[in-house]
Structure formats: structure tokens, C-alpha cells
Amino acid sequence: MRKLQMVFSFCIAASAVMAQSTDSAMFKRIADDVFTNSTGYENLRILCKKVGPRLSGSPQAAAAVQETYKMMKAMGADTVYLQECMVPHWVRGAKESALLVDAKGKTFSLNICALGNSVGTGKQGIKAEVIEVRSFKELEQLGVAGVKGKIVFYNFPMNPTNVETFRSYGEAGQFRGRGPSMAAKYGAVGAMVRSLASNIDDYPHTGTTTYNDSFPKIPAIAVSTRHAEYISAELKKNKTMQLYFRTECEMLPDVKSHNVIAEIRGTELPNEVITVGGHLDSWDLAEGAHDDGAGCIQSMEIIRVYKKLGIKPKRTIRVVMFMNEENGLRGGRKYAEVAATEKDKKFIFALESDAGGFTPRAFGFTAEAPVLTKLRNWAPLFKPYGVYEFADGGGGADIGPLRPLGTTLSGLRPDSQRYFDHHHAANDTFEMVSKRELELGAINMVLLLYVVDQYGL
Amino acid sequence: MRKLQMVFSFCIAASAVMAQSTDSAMFKRIADDVFTNSTGYENLRILCKKVGPRLSGSPQAAAAVQETYKMMKAMGADTVYLQECMVPHWVRGAKESALLVDAKGKTFSLNICALGNSVGTGKQGIKAEVIEVRSFKELEQLGVAGVKGKIVFYNFPMNPTNVETFRSYGEAGQFRGRGPSMAAKYGAVGAMVRSLASNIDDYPHTGTTTYNDSFPKIPAIAVSTRHAEYISAELKKNKTMQLYFRTECEMLPDVKSHNVIAEIRGTELPNEVITVGGHLDSWDLAEGAHDDGAGCIQSMEIIRVYKKLGIKPKRTIRVVMFMNEENGLRGGRKYAEVAATEKDKKFIFALESDAGGFTPRAFGFTAEAPVLTKLRNWAPLFKPYGVYEFADGGGGADIGPLRPLGTTLSGLRPDSQRYFDHHHAANDTFEMVSKRELELGAINMVLLLYVVDQYGL
The missing domain is CATH 3.50.30.30 (Glucose Oxidase; domain 1)
Incomplete structure (x- = not known):
């Protein structure tokens, strides 16, 4: 019995090592492609400079919906659609x-x-x-x-x-x-x-x-x-x-707005849904480059890179541009509300980037202990990409409402030293985002989604 | 014997734990003081805006010598002095x-x-x-x-x-x-x-x-x-x-210039010298904020914080503003040349910051294996301050010439994503340095010097 256990343990360890080595090679392919071919930085420029400040209910928020719809279409998502939600309409x-x-x-x-x-x-x-x-x-x-x-x-x-x-x-x-x-x-x-x-x-x-x-x-x-x-x-x-x-300033009646959702359908377990997103709205004073144009742009990177490298996810990947995080959270609530009605689907995992487009340091997780343990097995693979901690606790405002569905939540944790120099202020501009930092964050997000998709939770 | 060994091991482990806990409290005191009271950011402004570009041989390089001499005097170093060296004098x-x-x-x-x-x-x-x-x-x-x-x-x-x-x-x-x-x-x-x-x-x-x-x-x-x-x-x-x-452009005859050296004398082992520094010269096109105003400013932080908190080093701490790293390395060479003649002293450790004032991630070390192992025992204490790796390999151009004296070398490794957007160019300006990032780097440097001083190598 003892011997059998040892053989069994050895096999598990060996297969884990093999998987990690294969994953490590795939990680490098993904990272190289993002650093070489990402359109994220230029797309962020569009969001910041062409669309500009995009508070919920504003014409710019509506333009941001259109622009990101176009971006994710162009990246080759299987489907891109708008999810209607009513949002507060506060004007300065x-x-x-x-x-x-x-x-x-x-x-x-x-x-x-x-x-x-x-x-x-x-x-x-x-x-x-x-x-x-x-x-x-x-x-x-x-x-x-x-x-x-x-x-x-x-x-x-x-x-x-x-x-x-x-x-x-x-x-x-x-x-x-x-x-x-x-x-x-x-x-x-x-x-x-x-x-x-x-x-x-x-x-x-x-x-x-x-x-x-x-x-x-x-x-x-x-x-x-x-x-x-x-x-x-x-x-x-x-x-x-x-x-x-x-x-x-005054609060006007609610107006109609939208989350923008893109999907790559799963090839093996299409009913297991992995959500990734950022929020599309920003404050009216700012270009919303770090908050949260960066998170939106990073979230859509998985579509581009999967199409480019021909990676077909086992599970369904949904990229969501959430509307109205800043002053209502209506988009996040609507997404979870609709998810709760999709009885055939299981929302296994959701990742948000809403802490700025700075150099990544960690992921935080809201997860049951065994899930967190499983996730942490993959952590060493991320260290070459600057993420050295898989921390207990985290997620994001927009994905929070998914938690009652049993969804494991995760939030990218970039370095936070500069964030509050810019947060919600007029100096949250495109120029304050480093292309490489933005991309390194996107890389780590794609890598995390990749292992969750490959191995489940 | 077995029992004795166990007791002995336990005592070592216990004293290590106690030391680490005391150190952890001291680390927090140091970090809090830097984040609250550091004058580094304002001193960097002086170096970048009042002095400006300071290529070796230029009047601004001479002004930088004077300004940093004054800064370290004001911080209360036991002694501050100039170390003469001849430098190349290239003009654009x-x-x-x-x-x-x-x-x-x-x-x-x-x-x-x-x-x-x-x-x-x-x-x-x-x-x-x-x-x-x-x-x-x-x-x-x-x-x-x-x-x-x-x-x-x-x-x-x-x-x-x-x-x-x-x-x-x-x-x-x-x-x-x-x-x-x-x-x-x-x-x-x-x-x-x-x-x-x-x-x-x-x-x-x-x-x-x-x-x-x-x-x-x-x-x-x-x-x-x-x-x-x-x-x-x-x-x-x-x-x-x-x-x-x-x-x-042309190369003119060499001119006289200086390293600026400040000391806090050791109370127990004054002949063991710990060197820390950055280079004072910059290219003529740039304010030299990241390269290497940041490193100079971070290096002197130990004087201010030790005086403020009343920490008396066991060993002698020497803070050096090296001249002429950019186009000659004459300051670094001169420092090592003089050190080699100081037969009563042992240059046990040297730390350089010359990779930008960005958020710190690691230290690199050029050290014998047992020394590296000893250093790595302290690494976990640094994680709360963003440094998660004590890597094999590293130092800095200016301290490199000390290596033949048996000196352990170390270099601060900040996040490198943005460095080469600014390096040696006119956009290496004060505005590109984040106060908190600069301070977090300085904190980790002081912490490293603190443990090396307390425990030796």
C-alpha cells in the first residue's frame, strides 16, 4: 500500500511537473505575443483621447460602448453583444x-x-x-x-x-x-x-x-x-x-446604457463561464486611463492573443466592459442578475482589473480554501512575469455580485504607489500609462485565465 | 547528543525568530519615518531643477557636488568630505x-x-x-x-x-x-x-x-x-x-572633480565599512532624475533616518555620491583605489542604486555562496515592502571596482518597465519620479543596510 501510494504520488508530481513545463512554454508564447503584437496601448489611446471622459449616461459613455464593441469584434471574438442596463445620470x-x-x-x-x-x-x-x-x-x-x-x-x-x-x-x-x-x-x-x-x-x-x-x-x-x-x-x-x-451638478433621471460583452465559446465545457473585465465608465473630469480604461483594455487582450496563437479555450471566456462602476455599479449588478437566470451555465471564475495599469505584483482571490490552494500551485509560473503572490482576498466591484453564484473571484493587484496620485482626477490621462506596464498586467491576466481554463477549479 | 543538538537547534531557531521579530518592528519604524519625514523628494527636485543636467566636468556637476555636500551635512552625518578625482570633459x-x-x-x-x-x-x-x-x-x-x-x-x-x-x-x-x-x-x-x-x-x-x-x-x-x-x-x-x-561635440582635457562622501561612524566595529551610493553625474540632455538623481537621494536617506530615530550603526556607513559614472567611471575607480590604501579598514559591503527611482522589486548580490545564503535569511522581512527576491548577481558600475577587495556587492532592482523610456534622454525629468516609489526604494535600501550593519556578513 505504502509503495503504491508512493508510485501514485510520484505520478501526480511528475505529471504536474510536465504540465508546468508545457504551461511555462505556453506562458512564454503568450507573453512574447502580447509584448510584440498587442493593440492594447493604441486602443487605450482611443478610449482616452477619442472618447475621453465617459461618465455613465454621457454621450461619451455611449461612444465608449460603440468603440469597445468594435475593438472586440475586430479582435475576432465569436460574438459581441450589448447588455442593457439603466444607469444614474449625474451631471456636473x-x-x-x-x-x-x-x-x-x-x-x-x-x-x-x-x-x-x-x-x-x-x-x-x-x-x-x-x-x-x-x-x-x-x-x-x-x-x-x-x-x-x-x-x-x-x-x-x-x-x-x-x-x-x-x-x-x-x-x-x-x-x-x-x-x-x-x-x-x-x-x-x-x-x-x-x-x-x-x-x-x-x-x-x-x-x-x-x-x-x-x-x-x-x-x-x-x-x-x-x-x-x-x-x-x-x-x-x-x-x-x-x-x-x-x-x-444634479442627478437627472436614469438613462439606458450597456455592458459590452464578448465571448470566445468553450470547445469542451462551453457552459462553464470564465468572466474577465474592467469598467468602461470613468469620472467626467478624467480620461480614465488608469481608472479603468487600462482594465478594459487588458481584459480584451485574451481575445486577440487567443485568436492570434490559435488557442481554443475549453471553457467559455466572456470579456465584459462593465458600465457604471463609478457611481452606481448597475452594470456589475445587471451582469450578475442575468447570470443568475442562465441556469444551464456555471460561472466558475471572474477576474477584474480595476487598480490601474501599473506593473503587476499579485493577484488576490476570494475563493474557498481548496480552490485557493489549487490556484497557488500555479503561482511559481507567474514569478518571471512579476506576479509573486497569490493572496487571500480580492476581486473587484463589478464582479462582486457574482459571488453568491459560487464564482471564484480574482483581482489583479498592480503596484499601488502611484494610483492615488491620479485616481478620479484630471491627471488620470493616457500619458500616465506605461505601455510595458499595461502589457505586463495584461499578460498576467491572460496567463491566469489560461490555467483556470485549462485545468478548471 | 541528539537531545543537545535539538536544544541547540531550538535556541538558534528561537533567537532567529526573536531577532526577526525585533527587526520587523525596527523595519516598520524606519519605513514609517521615511514615508512620513523624508526630504528625499524635495532634495531630488533641487538636484533636477536647481542644478539640472550635470555631466562630468560641467559647472552643474560642480554645483551638484556642493548641493549634495550641503544636504548630507544638514542631515547630520558625522563627517562629509570631497574626494578628488580627475574626470573626462566632453562637451556637446x-x-x-x-x-x-x-x-x-x-x-x-x-x-x-x-x-x-x-x-x-x-x-x-x-x-x-x-x-x-x-x-x-x-x-x-x-x-x-x-x-x-x-x-x-x-x-x-x-x-x-x-x-x-x-x-x-x-x-x-x-x-x-x-x-x-x-x-x-x-x-x-x-x-x-x-x-x-x-x-x-x-x-x-x-x-x-x-x-x-x-x-x-x-x-x-x-x-x-x-x-x-x-x-x-x-x-x-x-x-x-x-x-x-x-x-x-569634443573631448576637452580632463578636469578636477569630486566624489562626495558622508560618514556615520560605527560604534562597535568602525573599521568595517559599509558603502552605499549612486552617481551624481548625469547626461547633459537630461535632469538625470531616474539616472541617477534617485539613487543619490535614496542613498543619503540612511543618514537622515538614523539620526532621526537615534540608530547608531555598529559599523561605519559611508554614503558616496560617485562622480562620472556616465562617461568614465573615474569616481568609482578613485573610491576603490583609495579604499585599497586604507589598510586598517575592511570594505565588507557596498550597495548601489542606479536603475531608476521606480518601485523596488529585488536586490541582486555579488557574493560568495555562504554570504548569499545568510543574506537570504532576511529576505522574508522585506516582502511587506515590495522586495520579494534576493537574487544572485548584481551590484552597480560605481561599486564594481571594490570587488577585488572582497566586498560583497548589491544593487537595488526596481521595476524596469519604464526605465528605458527615459534613460539618457531629455524626458528623464523630476516629474517622472513618483515620491512614494522613490521612498519605497530608499526604505528597502535602509533596511538592507540595517541588517548588514547589525549582523555583519
């Missing part, structure tokens, strides 16, 4: 402005932008005393007496000491998300949030705020980190200062 | 230009620059038929009959399929280095090299060419990758085309 409106006004009436113009989904001030704007806080606790302590009639300024910097900047983003993000309603709870008339940025510069960074229906909806803006520092310094010298700001 | 001279001229006399202006250390054409320039080759073998096959009186155009692109771009640089670099003399061997009157760049753009990238004294020294230039592609396409349509170019 006329030019925004803000002034810090001292006791003598001297003004200082601030770099600001309205937070996504926020209400506007109307043409007249609002003017009130500004009060700085660094925590919700401070806000509570001020209470109605200290806050009523004022504009609350949340000045919570992203913690620079986390190597993973997403962690600092999570910590600071609560003020953009819940801050305006929390301020309204105590009678504030407006809210201003320090931009969620890891650097000090002049770009205001937008992003969604989420109103709590129990409180009045007050206008809310983000201010550049440099000006957040400036205001804070001024308030130390001069405790009472007024802030004037004007935003004319 | 008046504005360079090149024209591609077709059979009808129609001209096309090319983005070019003279190669470093090359001779100029003189004011009149040179004009000759241009002949494209992609290898030295092609050149040989053309021979004198095909080359004499012409300008040889080496159009060898960097291989995009190497994940490590330095490998492709090494392969393509021979044409810049030996190409002009090889062309002269067959009677060419000039040489033009495709820029050693990993992307397609309009920047010509300079860099040293090395003449072989057996052949005439002919003028040599680099052309931007975009124009290299253009010329190649034009030559396919029209085999005989003329190239005109004019450069007025």
Missing part, C-alpha cells in the same frame, strides 16, 4: 468654483470639484463659516452647536505609512462617502473633503458620496490636497474664515 | 541637427543627439549615403565595398519580449558602444544608432560610445526610435538616401 453642470474668504474679505480661489452624485448649490452658491475636523468623533463633539449653519471641512490625509495605498484609501474614504450626510446631521449647510490623494498637488479628486436619506442632502465638494493644507494653515492663524462655493 | 557644443535627404533633394529633419564621448563633424557637418544594418554580421557582409564613404545606421530595436528590460539594453547596447568603430573599420564616415529606448517616441537617447584606437574616430549620433522607424521605412521605398548631420 456649469463651471464650479470656491473661495476662501478671510475676516477682511480677502479671497483665495480654491481648486475644487463637486463630489459625484452630490447636489449642487445652485447658481447663487453657498457661503458660510468653514470648520475643520479630522474625524467623525471631532464632528460629534462639536455637535449642532458647533456645526449648524457651517461648512464642514474633512481634512483627513491618506496615511502615507501603508505600503498598500488602497488601505489608506479605505480609511480616508469614509469622509467622502458618509461625510456630507454626517455633517448634515448636525446642521451643516455644505461639506468639503480633502481629496483622496496620496500626493500633494493641485488636482481635486472626485468620487461618489452617498447621502443618508434621514438627513438633508447638502452640497459637497473635494478640494486639492495642496489647498487642504493651505486652508488648514490659514484656519490655525485665523479661526473664523468663510467658504464660498458654487456647484451646479 | 553648438546645436546638433540631422536631415534625411531623398534623391530629389527633399529633406526631413531628424531628432538626433551626439553620442557621449564622440567626436563632432565640425561646423560643416557630413553628408553621405546612409546604409541600414541590424547586426555586425550584416555590416561585415557589406564589407568595405558596401560601407566605405557611407554613414552606417544601426537599427537594432530593444527586444520587447524580455520582462527585464536591462537584458534588452545589454543586447542592443553593443551597437552604441562598438558600432561607430566597427563602421569605421569598413570605411564609414559616420554612424547613427537607433536610440536605446523601449518605447517609440521622439527623444534621442545619448550614452557613451567607445572608440577602438585601431580605427579612425568617426562622428556618431543617436536617432529617436520614431525616426529610426521612419528612416527604415523610407529606405525600403528608396534605397539610396543621403544623411546629413552636424555635431560640434
Whole structure:
């Protein structure tokens, strides 16, 4: 028995080694082809420069649907189709402005932008005393007496000491998300949030705020980190200062939009579906190069490279350009909702790239332990391509709604040092993306999809 | 005996675990301090914007000596001093230009620059038929009959399929280095090299060419990758085309310059010297932000952070700003030459950062096997800071001359995807450096020096 087990173990080990060696050769073929022939960088240029900012409901979002449909058709997907979904239609409106006004009436113009989904001030704007806080606790302590009639300024910097900047983003993000309603709870008339940025510069960074229906909806803006520092310094010298700001943003009725879905049908197990995607919408201030043009472009690479190299997947590969991640997640929800009705199909795996087109370092997985163990067996093959960790935890906002279907989720984790210098700001431009970094991320994504398709989970 | 061995092994293991846990806490203190208090990014701005391009022998190189002397003084080094060395003094001279001229006399202006250390054409320039080759073998096959009186155009692109771009640089670099003399061997009157760049753009990238004294020294230039592609396409349509170019560069007599050396004296083993550095000179076309302002700035971080946190090294730490890496290596040679005379000292370890201020991924080591094994025991502590590999092989040009003294060499290996978009070109600017990436590299360098200092080799 012992001997038999040994022989059996040896056979398994030997076949694993053989498979890994074959896979290693295929990995190299795939990587070489992407580095040599990818059209991704030029397609990203189209998305950023020809289409441009593409907030849900905008004409540019509709153009992005058309462009990516064409791109995936041209790459030779078996089928490309649109999946309808209704999306929120928030518009920024006329030019925004803000002034810090001292006791003598001297003004200082601030770099600001309205937070996504926020209400506007109307043409007249609002003017009130500004009060700085660094925590919700401070806000509570001020209470109605200290806050009523004022504009609350949340000045919570992203913690620079986390190597993973997403962690600092999570910590600071609560003020953009819940801050305006929390301020309204105590009678504030407006809210201003320090931009969620890891650097000090002049770009205001937008992003969604989420109103709590129990409180009045007050206008809310983000201010550049440099000006957040400036205001804070001024308030130390001069405790009472007024802030004037004007935003004319508003939420219009929902409009029809689409996810764009391309498929390569599986040759052996076509009903097992592997999903890969990024989100097609971006904020209106930015070209959305890193967020998330890069993820869209990387996701479609598998179509081009599979067709080019003649790789026929065993399972069905679905590449999805998700609509409306930024201010509604309607595309991701719609995709999962429809998937739940496709009873003949099994959505075994979904991969998202939505952390920027930077050099890849890891994949994160939301998976049952045995699945994660299986995946990790393949990790050493990825090291020559810069991915050295298959981490526990991860996925992406758009694929999250698939999890109740039992889908294993994965997210590409690029290096995060630069992401929040650009995220949701006007400097998230095509020029900030490195062609090789973009391609190296795409390579690792194709490689991961390749092993999942070949061996299942 | 068995039992004793076990107890002994346990004690070793336990003390290693305890040491690692203490080190891990110190690592976090160091990292937090760099991310929070580093002056490196602002110092890099001074080096790039106030000093600017600083080729050996230039007034800016002298200014860089003064500025970095001041910086390291201000950081509280026990001593800062200048180490004299003579350096080559190559100057680019008046504005360079090149024209591609077709059979009808129609001209096309090319983005070019003279190669470093090359001779100029003189004011009149040179004009000759241009002949494209992609290898030295092609050149040989053309021979004198095909080359004499012409300008040889080496159009060898960097291989995009190497994940490590330095490998492709090494392969393509021979044409810049030996190409002009090889062309002269067959009677060419000039040489033009495709820029050693990993992307397609309009920047010509300079860099040293090395003449072989057996052949005439002919003028040599680099052309931007975009124009290299253009010329190649034009030559396919029209085999005989003329190239005109004019450069007025020349090599002047050697001048006096300096390495800048700062020390923190060791408290227990002051005669064991740990060297860390980058090179202070840059090409004249570039601010030298990544090459190698970043490495200089990262190297001095240990002085600031040790003083700030009150860490007293056991061994002596020497931070060296090496002069003249780009076109002579005189600073590195001088440092090793002097070190060889310091008979009371042991130069146990040297670390260089000269691969750009990008996010760190690995260290490479030139070390005896047992030393490498010892170093690798510490590798897991670095993973939270993005360094996941202690690789065999590596160092840096400036510290290379220390190797005959038995010094273990190490080089920081940042992610290399973007480096050759900027290397030796006018777009190697301060704006291309991410503050967090620069700091993360500096953190890992300080951490490595910390363990080497604490535990020896």
C-alpha cells in the first residue's frame, strides 16, 4: 500500500511537473505575443483621447460602448453583444468654483470639484463659516452647536505609512462617502473633503458620496490636497474664515446604457463561464486611463492573443466592459442578475482589473480554501512575469455580485504607489500609462485565465 | 547528543525568530519615518531643477557636488568630505541637427543627439549615403565595398519580449558602444544608432560610445526610435538616401572633480565599512532624475533616518555620491583605489542604486555562496515592502571596482518597465519620479543596510 501510494504520488508530481513545463512554454508564447503584437496601448489611446471622459449616461459613455464593441469584434471574438442596463445620470453642470474668504474679505480661489452624485448649490452658491475636523468623533463633539449653519471641512490625509495605498484609501474614504450626510446631521449647510490623494498637488479628486436619506442632502465638494493644507494653515492663524462655493451638478433621471460583452465559446465545457473585465465608465473630469480604461483594455487582450496563437479555450471566456462602476455599479449588478437566470451555465471564475495599469505584483482571490490552494500551485509560473503572490482576498466591484453564484473571484493587484496620485482626477490621462506596464498586467491576466481554463477549479 | 543538538537547534531557531521579530518592528519604524519625514523628494527636485543636467566636468556637476555636500551635512552625518578625482570633459557644443535627404533633394529633419564621448563633424557637418544594418554580421557582409564613404545606421530595436528590460539594453547596447568603430573599420564616415529606448517616441537617447584606437574616430549620433522607424521605412521605398548631420561635440582635457562622501561612524566595529551610493553625474540632455538623481537621494536617506530615530550603526556607513559614472567611471575607480590604501579598514559591503527611482522589486548580490545564503535569511522581512527576491548577481558600475577587495556587492532592482523610456534622454525629468516609489526604494535600501550593519556578513 505504502509503495503504491508512493508510485501514485510520484505520478501526480511528475505529471504536474510536465504540465508546468508545457504551461511555462505556453506562458512564454503568450507573453512574447502580447509584448510584440498587442493593440492594447493604441486602443487605450482611443478610449482616452477619442472618447475621453465617459461618465455613465454621457454621450461619451455611449461612444465608449460603440468603440469597445468594435475593438472586440475586430479582435475576432465569436460574438459581441450589448447588455442593457439603466444607469444614474449625474451631471456636473456649469463651471464650479470656491473661495476662501478671510475676516477682511480677502479671497483665495480654491481648486475644487463637486463630489459625484452630490447636489449642487445652485447658481447663487453657498457661503458660510468653514470648520475643520479630522474625524467623525471631532464632528460629534462639536455637535449642532458647533456645526449648524457651517461648512464642514474633512481634512483627513491618506496615511502615507501603508505600503498598500488602497488601505489608506479605505480609511480616508469614509469622509467622502458618509461625510456630507454626517455633517448634515448636525446642521451643516455644505461639506468639503480633502481629496483622496496620496500626493500633494493641485488636482481635486472626485468620487461618489452617498447621502443618508434621514438627513438633508447638502452640497459637497473635494478640494486639492495642496489647498487642504493651505486652508488648514490659514484656519490655525485665523479661526473664523468663510467658504464660498458654487456647484451646479444634479442627478437627472436614469438613462439606458450597456455592458459590452464578448465571448470566445468553450470547445469542451462551453457552459462553464470564465468572466474577465474592467469598467468602461470613468469620472467626467478624467480620461480614465488608469481608472479603468487600462482594465478594459487588458481584459480584451485574451481575445486577440487567443485568436492570434490559435488557442481554443475549453471553457467559455466572456470579456465584459462593465458600465457604471463609478457611481452606481448597475452594470456589475445587471451582469450578475442575468447570470443568475442562465441556469444551464456555471460561472466558475471572474477576474477584474480595476487598480490601474501599473506593473503587476499579485493577484488576490476570494475563493474557498481548496480552490485557493489549487490556484497557488500555479503561482511559481507567474514569478518571471512579476506576479509573486497569490493572496487571500480580492476581486473587484463589478464582479462582486457574482459571488453568491459560487464564482471564484480574482483581482489583479498592480503596484499601488502611484494610483492615488491620479485616481478620479484630471491627471488620470493616457500619458500616465506605461505601455510595458499595461502589457505586463495584461499578460498576467491572460496567463491566469489560461490555467483556470485549462485545468478548471 | 541528539537531545543537545535539538536544544541547540531550538535556541538558534528561537533567537532567529526573536531577532526577526525585533527587526520587523525596527523595519516598520524606519519605513514609517521615511514615508512620513523624508526630504528625499524635495532634495531630488533641487538636484533636477536647481542644478539640472550635470555631466562630468560641467559647472552643474560642480554645483551638484556642493548641493549634495550641503544636504548630507544638514542631515547630520558625522563627517562629509570631497574626494578628488580627475574626470573626462566632453562637451556637446553648438546645436546638433540631422536631415534625411531623398534623391530629389527633399529633406526631413531628424531628432538626433551626439553620442557621449564622440567626436563632432565640425561646423560643416557630413553628408553621405546612409546604409541600414541590424547586426555586425550584416555590416561585415557589406564589407568595405558596401560601407566605405557611407554613414552606417544601426537599427537594432530593444527586444520587447524580455520582462527585464536591462537584458534588452545589454543586447542592443553593443551597437552604441562598438558600432561607430566597427563602421569605421569598413570605411564609414559616420554612424547613427537607433536610440536605446523601449518605447517609440521622439527623444534621442545619448550614452557613451567607445572608440577602438585601431580605427579612425568617426562622428556618431543617436536617432529617436520614431525616426529610426521612419528612416527604415523610407529606405525600403528608396534605397539610396543621403544623411546629413552636424555635431560640434569634443573631448576637452580632463578636469578636477569630486566624489562626495558622508560618514556615520560605527560604534562597535568602525573599521568595517559599509558603502552605499549612486552617481551624481548625469547626461547633459537630461535632469538625470531616474539616472541617477534617485539613487543619490535614496542613498543619503540612511543618514537622515538614523539620526532621526537615534540608530547608531555598529559599523561605519559611508554614503558616496560617485562622480562620472556616465562617461568614465573615474569616481568609482578613485573610491576603490583609495579604499585599497586604507589598510586598517575592511570594505565588507557596498550597495548601489542606479536603475531608476521606480518601485523596488529585488536586490541582486555579488557574493560568495555562504554570504548569499545568510543574506537570504532576511529576505522574508522585506516582502511587506515590495522586495520579494534576493537574487544572485548584481551590484552597480560605481561599486564594481571594490570587488577585488572582497566586498560583497548589491544593487537595488526596481521595476524596469519604464526605465528605458527615459534613460539618457531629455524626458528623464523630476516629474517622472513618483515620491512614494522613490521612498519605497530608499526604505528597502535602509533596511538592507540595517541588517548588514547589525549582523555583519
